[in-house]
Amino acid sequence: MSNAPAASWRETLGEWTPRMVLAPSLIASFIYVFVFTLWTLYISLSNSTLLPTYEFVGFKHYFELWSNQRWAIAYGNLFFFSGIYVVLSLIVGLLLAIAIDQRVRFESFWRTIFLYPLAVSFVVTGTVWSWLYSPNAGIEFFVRSLGWTDFTFRLTTNRDTAIYAIIATGVWQSSGFAMALFLAGLRSVDPDIVKAAQIDGASRLRIYVKVILPSIASIFIAVTVVLLQFAIRTFDLVVALTGGGPGISTTFPAIYVYDLMFQRGQIAIGAAAAIMMLAALAVVLVPYGLWTAWRTRREAAALV
Amino acid sequence: MSNMTLSDAAHEAEFVTQARAANRRYVAGRIGIYAFLGFFALIYLLPLFVIIANSFRDLAEITHDGLIAFPRSFSLKAWPQAWAQYCVAGTCEGIHRNFYNSLIMTIPATIISTMLGAINGYVLSKWKFRGSETIFTCMMLGVFMPGQIALLPWAYILGSLHLSNSVYGLILVHCVQGLSFTTLFCRNYYVNIPDDLIKAARIDGAGFWRIFFKIIVPISPPILIVTVIWQFTGIWNEYLFGVVFTGGRQQPITSALVSLATNQMNARAFDVASCAVLIGAIPPLLIYFLGGKYFVRGLTQGAIK
Numbered sequence: 343m344s345n346a347p348a349a350s351w352r353e354t355l356g357e358w359t360p361r362m363v364l365a366p367s368l369i370a371s372f373i374y375v376f377v378f379t380l381w382t383l384y385i386s387l388s389n390s391t392l393l394p395t396y397e398f399v400g401f402k403h404y405f406e407l408w409s410n411q412r413w414a415i416a417y418g419n420l421f422f423f424s425g426i427y428v429v430l431s432l433i434v435g436l437l438l439a440i441a442i443d444q445r446v447r448f449e450s451f452w453r454t455i456f457l458y459p460l461a462v463s464f465v466v467t468g469t470v471w472s473w474l475y476s477p478n479a480g481i482e483f484f485v486r487s488l489g490w491t492d493f494t495f496r497l498t499t500n501r502d503t504a505i506y507a508i509i510a511t512g513v514w515q516s517s518g519f520a521m522a523l524f525l526a527g528l529r530s531v532d533p534d535i536v537k538a539a540q541i542d543g544a545s546r547l548r549i550y551v552k553v554i555l556p557s558i559a560s561i562f563i564a565v566t567v568v569l570l571q572f573a574i575r576t577f578d579l580v581v582a583l584t585g586g587g588p589g590i591s592t593t594f595p596a597i598y599v600y601d602l603m604f605q606r607g608q609i610a611i612g613a614a615a616a617i618m619m620l621a622a623l624a625v626v627l628v629p630y631g632l633w634t635a636w637r638t639r640r641e642a643a644a645l646v
Numbered sequence: 647m648s649n650m651t652l653s654d655a656a657h658e659a660e661f662v663t664q665a666r667a668a669n670r671r672y673v674a675g676r677i678g679i680y681a682f683l684g685f686f687a688l689i690y691l692l693p694l695f696v697i698i699a700n701s702f703r704d705l706a707e708i709t710h711d712g713l714i715a716f717p718r719s720f721s722l723k724a725w726p727q728a729w730a731q732y733c734v735a736g737t738c739e740g741i742h743r744n745f746y747n748s749l750i751m752t753i754p755a756t757i758i759s760t761m762l763g764a765i766n767g768y769v770l771s772k773w774k775f776r777g778s779e780t781i782f783t784c785m786m787l788g789v790f791m792p793g794q795i796a797l798l799p800w801a802y803i804l805g806s807l808h809l810s811n812s813v814y815g816l817i818l819v820h821c822v823q824g825l826s827f828t829t830l831f832c833r834n835y836y837v838n839i840p841d842d843l844i845k846a847a848r849i850d851g852a853g854f855w856r857i858f859f860k861i862i863v864p865i866s867p868p869i870l871i872v873t874v875i876w877q878f879t880g881i882w883n884e885y886l887f888g889v890v891f892t893g894g895r896q897q898p899i900t901s902a903l904v905s906l907a908t909n910q911m912n913a914r915a916f917d918v919a920s921c922a923v924l925i926g927a928i929p930p931l932l933i934y935f936l937g938g939k940y941f942v943r944g945l946t947q948g949a950i951k
Contacts, residue, residue, distance in 0.1 A: 359854040360773035364781070367766050367829065370822045371785045378799040379791070385798055394798070438686060441679050454938065455687045458694070460945065461934035463883030465900040466927045469907040470693040473713055473916065483712035514689070522942055575792055578885040582904055596886075599794045604890060609798060616794035627790055 379620070386614040392607035403614040413615065416593040420622070423509055423594070424573035430513045431569055432562065435520025440550065442521070443528045453525070456518035464515070468582025471511045472498060475583075501591040504584050508576075508592060511583060516572060520565050527558035560637070563630070570626045574619060595619050697927070700920040701725065708916045721917075728921035732906070741922045743895055744902035748882055748929075751813045751898055755820035756877040762821070763828020763873060768862050770829065771836040772844050773854065782833065788826030793886045796823075804891060811896050816888060820881045827880075828873050831944070835869035836862065872944040875937050879930040899926045 386404070389397040407413050442452055459467060474480040475498040482495040497507035531554050539549045577596035584592045595615060602612030696713050704719045711718070730740040770782045800819055801810070809815030839862070847857045888898040897905075903926050906919060934941050 356853055360769040361775060363765055363854075364769045367762050367825050368781055368785070371788050371825055374796065374822050374825075375784065375787045375791060378796045381799045382795050382797075394802070434686075438683070441682050444675075444679050446679060446683065450938075452683050452687065453942075454935070455690050457942065457945075458931065458934055459690065461879055461930045461941065462927050463885065463900055463930070465883070465885050465903050466923050467693070469903060469919075469923055470697055472907070474693065474696065479708070479713045479916065481714065484714040487712060487715070514693075518690070519945060523946060526946055571790070578900070578904075581885070582907060585908055596792075596794060599797075600886070600890070603797060613798060616792070616797070619792050619794055623790060623792060 382613045382616055385610055386617050388610055390610040390613075392609070394609065399610075403611045404618075407611055407614045407618070410611075412590055412593055413595075413598060415590055416595045416598045419505060419592060420574065420576075420595055423505060423512070423576065424570060427509050427512045427516075427573055428566055428569045430509065431517045431520050432565060434513060434517035435565070436524050438517065438521040439524035439528055442525055453522070456521050458518070459515045460519055462515075464578035465582045467511060467515050468579045471507070471514070472583045475507050498584055499588060501588050504588060504592045508580055508583055512572075512576070512579060515579070516569060520569070523561055523565050524558065527561040528554065531557050563633070567626060567630045571623065574622050574626070595622075697920045697924050700916055701728075701924050703917060705915065705917045709914070713916060724917035724921045728918045728925065732915075732918050732922065737895060739895075741899065741902055741906070741925055744897050744899040745925060747813050747892075747896060748898040748900075748926075751816045751820065752878055752881045752929075755817045755824065755881050756874055758817075759821045759824035759828050759877055760870060760873045762825060763830075764832045764862075764866060764870065765858070766825070766829040767832025767834075767836050768858055770833045772839070772841070772857075772862075782829075785826050785829055788823070789830065793823075797886075797890055800887070800891065811892050811894075813892070813896060813898070815891055816898065819887050819891065820884070823887075824877050824881070828877065831873045831876070832866075832869055835866075839865065868940070871937065871940045875933055875941050876944040878933060879941075882930050902926075 384396070385394055387398055387400060389395055389399045438452075438456055442449055446452065475495075477483065477494075477496050477499065480495075482493060485493040485495065497503045497510075535553055535557070536549060539553050544552070575596060576594050577600070580586060580592055580594050580597055586593045586597050596619065599612050599615045599619065602608040602615060692714070699717050700708055700713060701724060702720050702722070703717050704721050705724075707715075707717075707719050726740075728740055729742050731738060732740045766785075770778055796819075804810045804812075804815040804818070807815070807818075809818065843861060844857060847861055852860065883900065884898075885900040885904070889901040889904070892898065892901065903923060906922055
């Protein structure tokens with residue numbers, strides 16, 4: 343008899359323990375995701391400059407942002423960079439994965455080499471490559487010392503080519519990542535399908551193009567989405583590599599946000615730019631999320 | 647009879663030629679593959695070679711021969727300079743303080759976010775309640791948040807907690823920022839543990855914590871290693887929060903490296919700068935080379951959510 347209330351008390355406690363344990367993280371995540379976003383959104387609509395004020399001015403700062411030439415350059419750079427960087431990373435990663443998949447010797451040795459850039463920070467990568475691009479010490483200097491004395495390689499000192507230095511370095515950093523995912527995908531392709539195609543006399547190239555690559559199409563999409571996320575957030579790499587220069591030629595949205603918020607005391611416009619970055623991410627991620635959900639549902643339906 | 651032998655011989659000759667051709671093609675293909683891999687391996691290893699080699703070369707030699715050259719001298723002079731004497735951002739104490747800052751920031755943030763992630767993952771996979779799936783989805787949104795959205799709110803919160811310009815503030819930022827990832831990793835791992843195991847333990851009278859420590863924790867090492875590696879390298883390499891919320895002597899190593907590298911006065915001191923960059927790269931590189939397969943696993947899991 344005296345046991346009954348104790349048991350129910352313990353039961354209630356047992357039932358609530360999981361929720362109570364989850365609560366702190368849940369509150370923190372909720373604040374981080376929703377409150378922070380709304381907060382930044384509100385500041386972007388307010389009249390704040392150096393410090394937050396809460397006088398509402400509507401979309402004024404968004405108009406200012408979009409009529410600003412530096413933002414136009416940043417956004418243009420983002421599109422240009424993202425396109426070439428993603429495509430090149432996919433191509434290099436895929437070629438490396440296919441090469442490694444040809445039953446090469448020392449497979450883990452090759453994989454280790456191509457993946458190590460991912461362990462290193464963009465700051466380190468950007469710094470070292472900025473030295474390699476520098477004309478009086480890096481690659482140009484090296485090739486000239488080999489005897490080709492009028493060789494020029496000055497990507498980072500020229501406004502028109504600095505962005506290619508960032509692209510090349512970005513590809514260097516992330517193609518190993520694409521390689522790792524593609525390799526995992528190639529390994530998961532059903533060997534029987536490949537054998538059947540071989541028996542039908544299909545050439546190697548044809549087997550890759552017609553059989554293997556279509557069956558890892560979902561990996562292409564996943565890698566593309568991840569790389570696009572990297573691209574939209576690009577900040578450290580550019581800061582360490584070109585500092586946004588020469589001039590403002592390699593400004594990116596993330597750099598402009600930082601500049602407006604913490605160098606120029608224009609936090610409202612900075613917040614507007616940050617919201618635009620979030621919008622760019624949403625443009626990439628929302629369709630991807632919907633597609634993934636649709637696919638899972640279709641697979642579940644196919645199983646029934 | 648003689649005809650037969652003739653045609654056999656002809657067939658054999660033809661076969662041999664074909665086999666030789668196939669063999670030649672195979673060898674050529676192999677050479678092509680290794681040449682391709684070797685070429686890319688050279689490009690990939692070049693920066694690593696450059697910073698390692700130049701951290702041991704004389705500055706005079708680097709200036710004379712360039713950064714990409716076979717070392718002719720060996721000197722350890724630059725290391726103590728980079729560690730304790732070099733002038734970065736106004737103070738001449740080298741990079742050691744920033745290195746310690748990064749350690750003081752990264753280790754607690756990694757441990758706390760991993761522990762919370764394990765517990766959250768356990769609740770969200772084995773103690774589901776009404777609305778827990780929705781909660782999980784909301785927490786996952788944190789994975790996609792760009793840091794820029796959080797800068798102003800964090801600046802305000804850290805200010806009101808008196809944690810501005812402090813490594814402890816960065817610990818808090820990284821714990822919250824990392825929660826979604828660690829929860830995601832652990833939840834996806836625990837989902838595959840059979841529910842019957844938990845049910846049986848509950849029938850035997852085991853409670854929430856007992857099941858966690860007796861059943862879940864003992865089978866967790868693989869996912870905990872992945873999570874720790876992911877968090878450690880991510881937090882160590884992070885730059886944005888470090889540069890925004892700290893300055894001078896409080897900076898983590900990434901921010902210090904940027905101030906060092908972009909400092910025009912020091913731009914030519916490649917020997918010391920190489921040491922500093924290498925010091926900043928060593929901890930995550932060590933983890934990568936020691937925990938290789940777990941690192942890759944984390945990468946693939948983190949990517950394909």
